[in-house]
Amino acid sequence: MATTSMYTASIPVFQHMLKNLSHVLAKGAAHAEARKVDPSALTTFRLFPDMLPLARQVLIACDAAKNGVARVSGVEAPKFEDQETTFEELKGRIQKTLDYLASVPASALDGTEDKEITFPVGPASRTMKAQAYLFTWVMPNFYFHTVTTYDILRHNGVELGKRDYLAGSQQ
Amino acid sequence: MATTSMYTASIPVFQHMLKNLSHVLAKGAAHAEARKVDPSALTTFRLFPDMLPLARQVLIACDAAKNGVARVSGVEAPKFEDQETTFEELKGRIQKTLDYLASVPASALDGTEDKEITFPVGPASRTMKAQAYLFTWVMPNFYFHTVTTYDILRHNGVELGKRDYLAGSQQ
Numbered sequence: 204m205a206t207t208s209m210y211t212a213s214i215p216v217f218q219h220m221l222k223n224l225s226h227v228l229a230k231g232a233a234h235a236e237a238r239k240v241d242p243s244a245l246t247t248f249r250l251f252p253d254m255l256p257l258a259r260q261v262l263i264a265c266d267a268a269k270n271g272v273a274r275v276s277g278v279e280a281p282k283f284e285d286q287e288t289t290f291e292e293l294k295g296r297i298q299k300t301l302d303y304l305a306s307v308p309a310s311a312l313d314g315t316e317d318k319e320i321t322f323p324v325g326p327a328s329r330t331m332k333a334q335a336y337l338f339t340w341v342m343p344n345f346y347f348h349t350v351t352t353y354d355i356l357r358h359n360g361v362e363l364g365k366r367d368y369l370a371g372s373q374q
Numbered sequence: 375m376a377t378t379s380m381y382t383a384s385i386p387v388f389q390h391m392l393k394n395l396s397h398v399l400a401k402g403a404a405h406a407e408a409r410k411v412d413p414s415a416l417t418t419f420r421l422f423p424d425m426l427p428l429a430r431q432v433l434i435a436c437d438a439a440k441n442g443v444a445r446v447s448g449v450e451a452p453k454f455e456d457q458e459t460t461f462e463e464l465k466g467r468i469q470k471t472l473d474y475l476a477s478v479p480a481s482a483l484d485g486t487e488d489k490e491i492t493f494p495v496g497p498a499s500r501t502m503k504a505q506a507y508l509f510t511w512v513m514p515n516f517y518f519h520t521v522t523t524y525d526i527l528r529h530n531g532v533e534l535g536k537r538d539y540l541a542g543s544q545q
Contacts, residue, residue, distance in 0.1 A: 207383055
């Protein structure tokens with residue numbers, strides 16, 4: 204019988220949604236190629252001048268998953284240089300994030316609910332128990348940047364549907 | 375010691391994020407009033423012509439939570455008529471959704487991981503076990519419409535930051 208735990212509530216979810224995100228980015232790249240537009244018109248696009256561009260949305264989604272899991276599990280994560288700008292590079296960053304997530308055993312996450320996690324919030328830091336940290340900080344943050352990536356592409360006319368976001372990697 | 379379960383992974387998360395969403399909508403309403411613009415310019419705004427307008431995004435976020443919980447828990451949920459269009463009415467819909475969520479006991483959700491859930495997907499239906507349904511369908515769907523609501527307001531210049539989305543109801 205399946206059970207629900209800090210592991211089942213995090214790693215498989217990130218894996219599923221990051222694979223879908225990679226599929227969404229592939230559709231963005233294909234759109235640019237088909238329309239003969241510079242792909243950077245999409246990857247640098249912001250929904251508002253003081254919002255982050257698409258490429259940064261993807262990097263932050265990846266790091267929300269990677270750093271969230273690293274802090275809770277204690278399994279050290281590689282540090283990346285944030286130099287990805289093209290669709291191909293962003294998909295590579297997702298793959299590197301997936302590689303890290305696959306290296307974290309369930310035993311490192313399960314039973315961590317009450318562990319105190321201190322994490323940076325802007326120039327300050329905040330401390331929460333791991334369960335609240337995962338469910339009310341890491342997950343909402345991860346989804347924020349994943350959905351905003353989708354919304355940027357959709358706003359620019361890329362032919363995407365919610366199914367691409369929910370299950371695109373299974374198509 | 376805290377444990378993680380189908381209940382802790384769903385109801386408290388929906389409650390937290392819906393309260394933040396209500397706060398985000400209040401900022402949208404305040405923005406319209408301060409700038410003396412018709413609030414419906416915001417509530418009817420779409421990020422692309424074939425995307426849903428803000429008001430529908432809010433209704434679907436509410437129903438993702440309500441119907442997801444109802445299907446898994448078996449606790450009957452009220453049906454709403456989807457007539458809300460103003461910021462005040464949308465905040466009311468969130469409150470009605472919160473009232474339903476508060477009525478669902480942990481015992482109705484915990485241990486449901488393997489329960490088969492059949493749910494509508496467009497004109498068809500799909501069946502998944504409750505754990506996969508919650509984590510790879512209901513939650514991503516809920517976040518999709520919550521974040522898109524935020525993105526629509528942000529795209530229209532409403533002064534919001536990620537903190538409003540993550541923790542706005544606690545301010």
